[in-house]
Amino acid sequence: GQNIDQPTEMTATEGAIVQINCTYQTSGFNGLFWYQQHAGEAPTFLSYNVLDGLEEKGRFSSFLSRSKGYSYLLLKELQMKDSASYLCAGLDSNYQLIWGAGTKLIIKP
């Protein structure tokens, strides 16, 4: 079956760095997405990885290891506005997104 696993909740301190992990099992693989979702709002796109390695985009970076079925989202210089849920999603062989349940990130001052 297809499955996306990520931690349910994480807590971090303002100004610090946090890494949110995601492991995936999909039927075929056409890439890995990360989305951010603030409470009561729609998900918004953060990153897409299809090749192994690190993609950096400002304070956010995303890493992919296809051989390990593993990805992480790295958030640096945390700000209070980064408090949100972070959704990991794998794109399967039919180009359908398989979504994880999301990781709720709590930022403390």
Place this chain on the structure above:
Amino acid sequence: IAGITQAPTSQILAAGRRMTLRCTQDMRHNAMYWYRQDLGLGLRLIHYSNTAGTTGKGEVPDGYSVSRANTDDFPLTLASAVPSQTSVYFCASGNGRGDTDTQYFGPGTRLTVL
């Protein structure tokens, strides 16, 4: 219109009633999607459309139907609502395959079925 819109924002519905959730995008995206999001679960695909005139079933299609008469609109209909359909419904659109598969989401419809 800028992006993707959904209506209504929220709705309380009696069980057994028929309801259509509306979704409109102005980005000329080929593909559109309907998801439901429930607490503790990931987004689950209900139905999708890869291009105008075609639709497909997702992971949880039972009790729902869709149509795609044109590029912009993708309504979702609950023929006879049941309490288990209480959820937040998101419509999304995207270009389709490859690295342009980024999906853009509407603001959601919060539906309560009593």
